[in-house]
Ligand SMILES: [Fe+2]
C-alpha cells in the first residue's frame with residue numbers, strides 16, 4: 244500500500260537520554276505534546292487542566308489520541324470543550340471507541356471543533372509552523388483485528404467475526420489514503436495519530452486474549468510502507484509507553500493510564516524522536532528498549 248517507502252537511514256535506538264548525550268547540539272525538531280484516554284465524564288480532574296496548560300509555550304501542537312470522553316455524551320463533550328478551549332496550543336485529535344458510543348456524533352464533532360480541536364478521521368493534515376517548517380499528520384481511529392501472524396500469537400483469530408476484519412481493513416485503507424495525501428508535500432516530519440495500536444510492542448501488560456480488541460497489524464504494515472517518523476496511539480490502558488512497528492517506526496502509547504500526564508516529543512525526519520518527558524512505564528513486559 245502507498246508505493247515504495249522513502250529511503251531512510253537505519254532507525255536510531257530508542258534510548259533517548261543516550262541520544263541527548265551523543266548529539267547534545269542536535270537541532271530542535273517539531274515539538275509535539277500528546278495524551279489520550281482522558282475519559283472525561285462529569286468534571287475535569289484537578290491536575291489535568293494544569294497539566295494541559297503547561298504545554299502552552301513548550302510544544303508546537305497538542306495531540307489527543309482518542310477516548311476524550313467516557314461515553315460520547317453531549318455533557319461530557321461540553322466538559323471537554325470547556326477544558327480544551329483554554330489551551331492556546333493548536334490541538335489535533337482522533338476519536339476513540341468510547342467517544343463513538345454517543346449517538347449525537349455530529350453535535351459532538353461540532354462542539355469539539357468550536358473549542359479549537361481539529362478532528363482527523365481518515366484525513367491527512369499539513370500544519371505549517373511560524374518558522375516555515377511543515378508537519379504532516381495522518382489521523383484515523385483505527386480498529387481491532389489482532390496482530391497475528393505479523394506479531395503475537397494466534398489465540399483468537401479463528402473466532403474473530405467477519406465484521407471486525409472488514410472494519411479493520413477499512414481503517415487501514417483510510418490510513419493509507421491519508422498518508423498518501425500528505426506524502427506529496429515537502430514535509431519536515433510525518434506523524435500518525437490513532438486510537439488503536441499498530442503493534443504489540445506497546446501493549447505491555449494487556450492480556451493476549453484482548454489483543455484483537457486493541458489494534459491490528461494492517462495498520463502497522465501501512466505505516467511501514469510510508470515515510471512515517473512517529474506514531475501516537477492510546478486505547479491500551481495496561482500497555483507500555485515506548486514501542487515500534489515491525490519496520491522500526493517509533494510508536495508511543497500515550498494513554499493517560501500509562502503516562503499519567505501529557506508527554507512531549509521532539510520529532511524530526513528519519514525517525515529522530517527525542518522523548519522530552521520521561522515516563523516510568525508501569526508495564527514490565529513487552530517493552531522495546
Ligand atoms: Fe480508553
Ligand SMILES: [Fe+2]
Nearest residue numbers: 310339340478
Ligand atoms: Fe479506547
